[in-house]
Amino acid sequence: MEIQQYNFIFLYQETAALTKRLFIQLKRRPSTFFAGILQPIIWLFLFGALFANAPKDFLPGVDSYGNFLGAGLIVFTAFSGALNSGLPLMFDREFGFLNRLLVAPLASRLSIVLSSFFYITILSFVQSLAIMFISFLLGYGFPNIYGLGVVFATLILLVLFVTSISLCLAFVLPGHIELIALIFVVNLPLLFASTALAPISFMPSWLGWLASFNPLTFAIEPIRIAYSSNFNLDLIALNAPYGDLTCRNCISLLFLLTILSLVIIRPLLNKKLT
Amino acid sequence: MNQIKIQNLSKDYFDVKALKKININITEGSLFGILGPNGAGKTTLLRTLATLISPDEGTIKINNIDVIKEPRKIRELIGYVAQEIALDKILTGRELLDFQADLYHIDQSNKLERIELLINQLDMQNWIDRKCGTYSGGMKRRIDLAAGLLHLPKVLILDEPTVGLDIESRNIIWGLLNDLKKDGMTIILSSHYLDEIDKLADTVVIINDGKIIDQGNPTQLKNKFGGDRIILKVREFSDSLESEKVKKILEKIDGISQIVINASQGYSLNFIADRDKDLITKLKVELAFSKFKIFSLSQSQPSLDDVYLQATGKTLQDAELYMTGKRDLKKESKQSMR
Numbered sequence: 001m002e003i004q005q006y007n008f009i010f011l012y013q014e015t016a017a018l019t020k021r022l023f024i025q026l027k028r029r030p031s032t033f034f035a036g037i038l039q040p041i042i043w044l045f046l047f048g049a050l051f052a053n054a055p056k057d058f059l060p061g062v063d064s065y066g067n068f069l070g071a072g073l074i075v076f077t078a079f080s081g082a083l084n085s086g087l088p089l090m091f092d093r094e095f096g097f098l099n100r101l102l103v104a105p106l107a108s109r110l111s112i113v114l115s116s117f118f119y120i121t122i123l124s125f126v127q128s129l130a131i132m133f134i135s136f137l138l139g140y141g142f143p144n145i146y147g148l149g150v151v152f153a154t155l156i157l158l159v160l161f162v163t164s165i166s167l168c169l170a171f172v173l174p175g176h177i178e179l180i181a182l183i184f185v186v187n188l189p190l191l192f193a194s195t196a197l198a199p200i201s202f203m204p205s206w207l208g209w210l211a212s213f214n215p216l217t218f219a220i221e222p223i224r225i226a227y228s229s230n231f232n233l234d235l236i237a238l239n240a241p242y243g244d245l246t247c248r249n250c251i252s253l254l255f256l257l258t259i260l261s262l263v264i265i266r267p268l269l270n271k272k273l274t
Numbered sequence: 275m276n277q278i279k280i281q282n283l284s285k286d287y288f289d290v291k292a293l294k295k296i297n298i299n300i301t302e303g304s305l306f307g308i309l310g311p312n313g314a315g316k317t318t319l320l321r322t323l324a325t326l327i328s329p330d331e332g333t334i335k336i337n338n339i340d341v342i343k344e345p346r347k348i349r350e351l352i353g354y355v356a357q358e359i360a361l362d363k364i365l366t367g368r369e370l371l372d373f374q375a376d377l378y379h380i381d382q383s384n385k386l387e388r389i390e391l392l393i394n395q396l397d398m399q400n401w402i403d404r405k406c407g408t409y410s411g412g413m414k415r416r417i418d419l420a421a422g423l424l425h426l427p428k429v430l431i432l433d434e435p436t437v438g439l440d441i442e443s444r445n446i447i448w449g450l451l452n453d454l455k456k457d458g459m460t461i462i463l464s465s466h467y468l469d470e471i472d473k474l475a476d477t478v479v480i481i482n483d484g485k486i487i488d489q490g491n492p493t494q495l496k497n498k499f500g501g502d503r504i505i506l507k508v509r510e511f512s513d514s515l516e517s518e519k520v521k522k523i524l525e526k527i528d529g530i531s532q533i534v535i536n537a538s539q540g541y542s543l544n545f546i547a548d549r550d551k552d553l554i555t556k557l558k559v560e561l562a563f564s565k566f567k568i569f570s571l572s573q574s575q576p577s578l579d580d581v582y583l584q585a586t587g588k589t590l591q592d593a594e595l596y597m598t599g600k601r602d603l604k605k606e607s608k609q610s611m612r
Binding site: 021105 | 324325326346347349350352354356358360361362364365369372373374376377378379421
């Protein structure tokens with residue numbers, strides 16, 4: 001059989017096949033997809049109701065708690081999805097399906113990582129759009145086109161950052177039980193130690209410091225700003241204890257963290273995938 | 275022409291020496307059998323050939339391409355069907371083959387043609403569009419084999435492909451392997467089924483404890499004994515002392531050779547006897563003279579199991595049972611995970 005000679009076409013073909021497989025799995029078992037939309041919406045209702053009577057000066061730059069919460073929930077949805085992205089790979093490892101990929105003459109084994117990234121990014125976009133649309137129906141506004149671009153750019157960076165860590169864990173940890181345990185331990189504490197549910201000014205000093213170094217905060221604040229009518233990248237997004245950060249600063253920090261994580265995990269992925 | 279050359283191949287898993295200086299040459303277009311009990315090193319050898327693990331020592335060349343230095347080129351040449359069938363339960367059989375074809379970069383028109391051909395060859399028409407999670411063991415094995423053959427590999431590596439299968443599935447697979455061999459494909463087949471290797475293989479290597487015990491054409495290996503295999507028991511459950519005494523008697527009789535005491539079968543005595551019609555009578559007389567009665571005596575053509583027994587003092591079946599108790603499957607599973 002004649003095998004085509006172009007690596008780029010091969011990379012596209014194998015990445016598309018791996019991504020398609022993940023979407024077929026999603027189509028036939030869509031419960032986690034719908035749960036990923038439903039959970040933040042329930043939170044939006046419940047937390048929105050819980051803090052409906054909070055004093056107005058408690059929330060900087062917004063006029064209702066629902067407005068404040070939306071950005072946090074969008075980021076949390078993308079973060080949770082990306083954190084779980086290592087699970088399918090872990091199951092492939094455990095059930096031997098990964099060997100099927102490893103004995104194939106893949107143009108690059110990067111396609112295994114790329115497919116997970118594409119899948120989670122598309123999933124997060126769809127889930128985020130659903131949350132944004134429902135927030136809009138609840139009267140919490142909608143970003144303009146420019147703001148929408150910032151929302152998605154921020155989500156891409158966050159997804160890439162967290163997905164790379166999750167895939168790395170899928171190779172390092174002994175099994176899916178350990179991975180799920182770690183996800184349980186990390187997921188909610190990271191949410192509560194960010195500005196998703198409350199601003200830094202409301203937090204005790206130590207938690208404020210913690211939140212101002214939390215990558216989730218660097219994703220939440222630009223998205224929160226993206227919802228404002230006078231949005232621009234140089235608006236102050238975060239009053240951190242170490243100084244003010246603009247929207248641009250937050251996205252740049254997130255970008256740096258993403259690059260750093262990719263650089264750190266690359267040797268490990270190379271070792272495990274060659 | 276030797277298509278595959280394995281030289282001084284060694285592999286350790288911590289304290290376990292899985293392969294010890296293995297040397298094998300495999301001729302192009304032949305069916306090469308690897309026989310040995312579980313835990314003998316067959317899977318390690320095949321996984322090394324399939325580029326899944328790196329050896330600690332030694333070289334492997336397929337079509338003069340170094341497996342360790344150029345694994346991607348090798349992956350284009352080989353089809354690998356692992357012992358554990360790893361299918362995606364959510365995909366249908368057809369979707370799995372389509373997925374596999376994309377991993378091997380087969381173009382669209384060839385892909386559909388190849389998938390249809392294999393569906394027909396392996397008689398999968400009635401269930402190919404069902405999800406893999408609903409398949410029986412035989413169906414799973416056939417779809418796995420089809421996946422390994424999709425890109426028409428030059429070398430097909432099969433790790434115990436018929437283990438636990440029903441007769442129908444086994445016959446279909448045997449038939450296909452014979453057809454592939456006729457078409458010139460080199461097939462490497464590991465098994466612990468003697469009849470499978472005996473029936474299919476042109477050349478066989480017998481492995482035990484990571485070492486090669488013997489290799490050659492199955493008929494030649496069996497003919498090396500030059501007589502019939504006899505299994506003798508002087509009592510249903512004898513003991514070491516008694517069987518040693520009988521062994522000494524047997525050693526004195528001309529025409530009897532290669533005497534092995536098989537402790538796991540009630541200290542039976544296994545030996546090769548020349549095809550001399552008076553020999554058994556002579557044996558009975560000698561035993562009676564030493565006041566031993568014959569409890570049972572069976573005579574058969576030597577099999578590959580005798581080659582194994584001769585080298586290890588155990589039959590393959592006994593070695594299986596022994597290894598089953600000795601192996602830490604959980605540990606091995608973790609070692610095999612990437």
